Amino acid sequence: MLGSPEESVTHQHDTDRIPRRDITEQDIIDSADDPEAWLTYGGNYEQHRLTTADVITPENVGDLELEYELHVGAESSMEGTPLVVPGDPPVMYQSNGPNHVKAIDTRSGDVLWSYTYAVPSDVVLCCDDNNRGVAILGDKVYMTTLDSGVVALNRYTGEEEWYTSTADHESGYSATWAPVVYDGKVYTGSAGGEYGVRGFHMALDAETGDEVWRTWTSPDEEWVGDSIEQSCATNWMTATIDTENEKLYMPVGNPGPDFDGSVRPGPNRNSAGTLCLDMQTGEREWFHQESPHDVWDYDSAAPRMLIRDFEVEHRDYEDDVVISLGKTAWSYTVEADTGKLLNRSEPGVQQLNMFRMIPHIDEGRRMPFMPGAMGGNDWQPPAYNPELGLAYFKMNNSPQEAWWRFEEYEEGKKYWGGILEDEIDQPPEGYNDHISAVGAVDPETGQLVWRDWIDSDAYIWGGMLTTETGVVFSGTQNGDVIAWDGESGDRLWEYSTGDTAISGSPMSWYDPETEKQYVAIQIGGSGWLRRGTAGRDDRLCVFSLEA
Template sequence: MTRAIPRSAIVVTGAMLALALAGCRNAEAPATPQATLATSGVTDAKIAAPGDDEWLSYGRDYSEQRFSPLTQISDTTIGKLGLAWSADLETARGQEATPLMHDGTLYVSTAWSMVKAFDATNGKLKWAYDPHVPRDTLARACCDAVNRGVALYGGKVFVGTLDGRLVALDQSTGKPVWEKVVVPNQSDYSITGAPRIVKGRVLIGSGGAEYKARGYLAAFDAETGAEAWRFHTVPGNPALGFENTAMERAAKTWSGEWWKLGGGGTVWDSITYDPKLNLVFFGTGNAEPWNPAPMGRSGDNLYTSSIVAVNADTGAYAWHFQETPEDRWDFDSDAQITVADLTINGQQRHVLLHAPKNGVFYVIDAKTGQFISAKPFVPVNWATGFDPATGRPAVNPAARYEKGDKPFVGLPGAGGAHSWQPMSFNPKTGLIYLPANIAGFPYAAAKGWKPSDIGFQTALDGAATAMPAITAVRDGAMKATTGALIAWDPVAGKAVWTVAQVGPWNGGTLSTAGNLVLQGNAQGEFVAYSADKGRKLWSFPAQTGIIAAPMTYAIGGQQYIAVLAGWGGVWDIATGVLAHKSGATHNISRLLVFKLGAKGTLPPAPPMAKLVLDPPALTGTPQQVAHGGQLYGRYCNVCHGDAAVAGGLNPDLRHSGALNAAEAIRSVVIDGALHENGMVSFKSALTADDAEAIRQYLISRANEDKALEKARPGAR
């Protein structure tokens, strides 16, 4: 950042006057080199106004509406839709990407940040790229080895890798053109989001707000990878000064020593460009750690859990709107941000539509950030109301769990009422089609918590809130945990229709001019609904849960619909028994492509393995089991599931052979015997005695659940 030069120090000659003027630039609007704009292939103009037949950016165009004007596949023809082709993927993790289609080629990223290019008509593989992400990256990546998509520009394909690189690939061959590490370090940061292209630059942020990350959004030249600008979302150490006045203002909303853990506020998903205003809007993540007490954190903690707008050319701050002040519930604002023109109170408004994790649907003026409306779209108990003039929430005193001794069961929970799964907006119906989660989460502050060198840094007590092996408690939690597809009227601030779903964590949506909404679900169905009424019109058994959003394109007068199938993500790996609310499901990672009249079929799904609990007898003391439960809750449950019940992607440790021998689990937890599989050594935080305590806890949990199964066959 250029600093102002005192005029008393300047000798005013022609050359020195130019230097002085350069030095006196507004500190928030630094000079940045101009990018070379693409003149062929995918250009800025094409992203702004793509042809009806193509899908050129994550949300199809800059507005992120995920609406297609194609009508060949419609509410009257959908019954003829069939599988045209499919492609099996070698990455058996959660699949979250939206494919892009340009000039007859379908480009898709998969788990582990791999990229593939297919002939969009028949599925023939044109090329494949593997960035060879080290598998131990999982230890710092929340949550799962997912990737949400690529960007196209000029003759290149861009992908962010889980280990923090930005890679430019040749669009015709898949060979790397350039790559660079774009995160501050490769121990606390990761990338799972899809890059966006704005005026010859590639925009990308990072994940890591559960680790020790300081959030940012950065822009890189598409030709060279050179960094053009970077906007931090939280202030750094005040003793080192601030990059700009936006950071200086933000620091006044923090207390304690927040910077020692980075502060959070990561930009891990939503990035939206508005060419009309030349502004980039992006959402920011939670403050770190979630529990504010250990770091002495208080105040609103700007710019966490906010929408922030910056100048597209310089990255200079324009405005912000904070949706969840003093966030302690992991209510990221990273969900997709949609731009639309709506008539509100008789006036045409250019607005942002946003449904973040906190369960509230916001309408915000795109130019100024002025609050327009805030309406809960699911049950909410962390706030008792919202100021009608400012949108500021009145926080429920019980929700400040760190101030008391009792856990707080928050609605929504940390999984979010709406997370990264994209919503879509249909300008014909005026409705948003929103995948919603209706699920609580128990928050309890850890006592005497200190940061560690590895694992989540949330300062929560995962042992105190673990699901007990009590049938009534589990049944009650299961019953209260559901999902919904909501058709939301953003002007009226209410649902027009709702489709109840068995469980949460269903896929993103696509809306089309053919009066369709398409969505995959956690039960393994790919479903088409009528956009006006929500009537179920068609479905396809995908054999696996679908969490990604579909897209559509046309070639030679034939419309296709494509979706990635593959169950995973945070709900699968972290929520224990609740991960199975929609039924046990395989991860069968595939790209599925449909068209009218097609008759394709999938091979039979492999049978579900039936694991029988057969643990050794408990030999540990109650004190060991309690200590092991505390350690498991802090270091293990985010990957292996709440209360040691895994969702399916990662090993269920109740069935581990390592339970039979102390040296076996020690070799894994302390010595890192499974390092290459992603299970890194925890020796920087745990001792051999700690590993044994975790083993005894797992044995205890396995025996509890074995008894539960014996009492009620089929219970987990």
């Protein structure tokens, strides 16, 4: 990490503009139906990424215009989702890599305060200096830090209240996701699945930062010998909260090492799937695995979506379900109470040579497979529209090659157990030459309802947004912000932000003072998209439509 300050720093500009109103847990629950608010990473605790603001419709979205754009970062990772607290004015809390957060007057675009965390120079990271968002509760803003910590800031002044380290970053641990808060606790996890760490999820006291509980994602009895010590199975994206049943549903990543399964015999249960925990105690409830004995780096990374009272007619089931869109390119619908699989969808992209054993590096054999290690659906959060009953996704459709080999584990060093290669001799037979897609799937039937292929020289990244009125928004690796008809998949509106890839996830709110609905998205590449041709960017683009 280069260029980070030696000490964390807060710059205050016009903090008196921030309305003094503490955010309660009930506010966050109610924000699911509040068109003026976006108070948690997924738009609600169920992670639907849905706004009830209804100014923008399929009929008028073509009139959407750029309200303003703001340079917010240091041309680093731009994968975040901003939050908006209603008020006069509404205040946006926006973050980007490496660990910058700002309070912004949403009407003027003025920065009211900014904070930069002093990231140690010796952090080790897999996939860029990402920060995907913050959490809000009471008078505080919470952000994970790249050295595997959580920092709490005063929401009105930007001043640091407390910091807690959750693991040793020198061992390979890091933190990049948006935390989530409920019942006086901050829920956070672990990253570092390429460094031979052991994954965990944990709860911190929201007022003090003290540890409340910690749970290893992989229990000892499910692994052979001492392979548990480098089991990885990290939980590196935001947990979904079931406030009614006090459960957490979370994505869990690949086992370690990534490609050498010979040192970890068996299915490596509790990796590459969905983990359910009791939110009060951290006690394990169930696990649904998507890629047993994974050697293809099929992390199941995207946030889970909780849907209540969901009917799966052909299974004679009506109750809560959890939806996972995975790197495997399938969508999984499971019972929220047990994790039992109800339905696996049609694939969103091609599956060629999938689950075939990758060759040893000494064999001299090549075997391109897809989805490649970036997915399918990687970390990029999907969205769900209950009015249409459809889940929306972004998936990659690009082959990669991998080879396994034995590697000695060394603390703080990459522990892949092999090599992953983007450049391949030739694609697998049957490849359609489309690199990525945006689409919709019916979680009840598993039907792929529509799909829009996105072509480029780089992978697609970032998340989705849906409106209650039936519009779907996202950005592409070509620098385009696009609105689709959520029912048909027809493109309704497009805006070019330039050539830089868009890796941020859009969100939306309504301001009763201006009588406008806004859509905000961060512009700039990250992750695998660092290999794109257009370089970096550091913009926040805000679009609007007047009622």
